[in-house]
Amino acid sequence: MPVLASFACGLIFGAGLLISGMTDPQKVLGFLDLFGAWDATLAFVMAGAVAVAATGFAIARRRTAPAFSARFLWPDRTDIDAPLVAGAVLFGIGWGLVGICPGPALVNIAGLSLPIVVFVLAMLAGMIGQNLFGRNLWRRRAAAPRAIETSPLPSHADG
Known part of the structure; x- marks a missing residue:
């Protein structure tokens, strides 16, 4: 049943992208052109x-x-860190340059347009690269020495 629910959600999302015009790069670029x-x-x-x-x-x-x-x-992180900001900036630059983001690109891949196919392949390469980079980053963080907290523990006799 979860697979059918995922399929239905994806189908509704894709239909919404098509109906709204979000799959048309020119419409998106027109939205991003605030001064034109x-x-x-x-x-x-x-x-x-x-x-x-x-x-x-x-x-x-x-x-x-x-x-x-x-x-x-539910998400358990609420902090804003450098990787989040860098990812948002890269996403925004990519969206602004070509007028397409991952969801609409996957909807548009059905048309087998060469620019969309290249975009999706580049997107997949970026996802794989981030996965490899992220894995190495976490390994380095795990191997780094950690500061030990020296705060006093509550005594059982206090209680």
């Missing part, structure tokens, strides 16, 4: 997506268990 022929229609798409997501998260937070999983998988 700005096309504000995608702002409404984003506002609608945020409203739907916020509603979904509000409903999910009230549930005691997810519908298609053994447990909830």
Whole structure:
């Protein structure tokens, strides 16, 4: 059942991308062109997506268990670190240069357009590279000596 739920969610997401025009690089570039022929229609798409997501998260937070999983998988990190900022900057640069991001690229791959195929291959190479780099980074962090906290532990006699 989880596979069918994932398929349905992906199908709805892809249909939404097609209907909204997010798969058209020229429409996206028009939205990003704030000082030229700005096309504000995608702002409404984003506002609608945020409203739907916020509603979904509000409903999910009230549930005691997810519908298609053994447990909830909520994010546990809230910090903003250098890799997050660098990734966001690279994503923004790529989106601004070609007007396409990973979701719409995967929808557009069905058309077998050479620029989209090259984009998806480059995206996959970047994902593999990040995975290898990230794995090495975590190994180095794990091997680095750690500071030992010297705060006093509470005594059992205090209690």
